[in-house]
Amino acid sequence: MRIEEFISSLKDEVEALQVTEFKTESVEIKVVNEKLKKSVFSDKTSYEVKAKINGKYVKINTEHLNPDLYEILKQESEIIESKYKDNYIENKKKLEFRAKRSDNQNINEKIKTMINFNQLRENHTSISSITSEYEWTHSQKRIVNTNGVDLLSTKENCAFYVSAVAKSKKDAVTYNDIAYTTTDEDIDMKQICQNVIENAEKFLVKEKIKTGTYNVILSSRFMSNLLENIMGIISYENVRKKLSFLEGKEHKKIANSIVNIIEDPRNEKFPGYAYFDNEGTETYKKSILKDGILQTFLYNNQEAELKKIESTGNGYEKISARNLYLIPGKKSEEELIKKLDNGLYITNYMSSGGVFLNNIDGKISAPIFGFIIKDGKITNAFETCIMSTNIIDLLKNIKEIGNNLEFKTEISGSPSVLVENMSIASN
DSSP: OOHHHHHHHHTTTOSEEEEEEEEEEEEEEEEETTEEEEEEEEEEEEEEEEEEETTEEEEEEESSOOTTHHHHHHHHHHHOOOOOOOOOOOSOOEEEEEOOOOOOOOHHHHHHHHHHGGGGGTTOTTEEEEEEEEEEEEEEEEEEETTSOEEEEEEEEEEEEEEEEEEOSSOEEEEEEEEEESOGGGOOHHHHHHHHHHHHHHTTSEEOOOSEEEEEEEOHHHHHHHHHHTHHHHBHHHHHTTOOTTTTOTTSBOSOTTOOEEEOTTOTTSTTOOSBOTTSOBOOOEEEEETTEEOOOBOOHHHHHHHTSOOOSOBSSSBOOSSEEEOOOSBOHHHHHHTOSEEEEEEEEOOTTSOSBOTTTOEEEEEEEEEEEETTEEEEEEOOEEEEEEHHHHHHTEEEEBSOOEESSSSEEEOOEEEEEEEEEEO
């Protein structure tokens, strides 16, 4: 059933009704060595329906629209105890925001290219396998309600993931990387594969380092993941529930003055492009940290209503961001590395064994991976260590910021950074 028909069939039964439609077309390809493991095209549609019935606000998710959903909405309204007042978009009639769409998805050519990456293993005998995965996604979000509103926004993303396994007589290691952009024209697939293969080989030779304090380079990937983790401490819902240690720190300095973090959801060059959030609130470019000072928390409709302010346009499945990033500096990552006589290049961390960033106290503790830096050059990998700090100390100890801004998800991106005085414990 079309959205217009669904709303028309229920509009006399409800006080307000709003439907958000999510449509996604995607292509997924997976190649292991020279063998194709997956080649799938999918077309999915889902809906979020929210309604006001007898003064109660309810919300459900469904894959199909039909008039029978009214009974579910009505039942929800009879058992719900929340006094929350939801918002329904007004003052907008019909708006469309369409990102550029590419129609040159030559699947057979992509498969052939990815199969040929297996040839890169020929001069790297320790590499036992290489896995490459490509995904193209075109997504559309549409919001229609009983106020006559009809909003439409589209975007396109490409992701390329590579993983290589290196083996020796004593060990087997895996190294991987991902590129996430708005077009595959920005992805040098062959170079990414080459880098992953070379780094996987380097991880076969590990040195045990001493426990101590090190100056480190945190890679773009590490920092991107870190910024995604800070959602939990800048979400006003967590602040209100006293689940964020940043309570009371708004407009206070929590980072080095060179640290500037913004959310730029309307930038079509970045993969998190969103003209409005899932609640229909228009997004806008905003400073999260300016000159090291915390500027704002993030709000959805519910949290904004409770605080009697306007939503910041961050109402997605939960309070989140799109295109949140650390503003780059001027120096390349290579220039940052050359600054260290004896330091570490930390590529990523493992958070599956525990919490990486504790929202309540800001502490960070996680196993880390990476390479040793000697005399400004990367040498061998180091054995897995534990990095211990807190988010405030980490942000205050950022001394240099690279120019290599990369996004690893639609939520966040970052360049590499040079951080001083990082506490590292050897296993």
